[in-house]
Amino acid sequence: MFLPRRRQPPPGSGLHQCPVCRAAFVVPVWWEEREHNRLRLLLRCGECETHHDIVVAGDVADRYEKEYVADLDAMAQTLEHLDRTRMAEEASAFSAALARDLIVADDFRF
Secondary structure (H helix, E strand, C coil): CCCCCCCCCCCCCCCCCCCCCCCCCEEEEEEEEECCCEEEEEEEECCCCCEEEEEEEHHHHHHHHHHHHHHHHHHHHHHHHHHHHHHHHHHHHHHHHHHCCCCCHHHHCC
16 A cells, blocks of 8 residues: 655754854744744844744744753853863862962952
């Protein structure tokens, strides 16, 4: 028996890309649910600062939300890595300065 192939939804929503400047820095500013499983979104491009007021199907909004959350998680992980690297470098420099007697108690006077 032959079954027709089910159409697969596109892998991403495409909403992260600005239709004006094509940058991938579009973020949600505001949204509201509409009837028939649709959402109205106000999106803003961080590159060219244009705003886009659009209505999309719920599954498109869901994919966009997942992409957005994944991007936020990736940024948080990068920030944590950079913070740890910076703190390790500062601790190493401080330790080296202490070992060379370059830091004295007066350095901490207010």
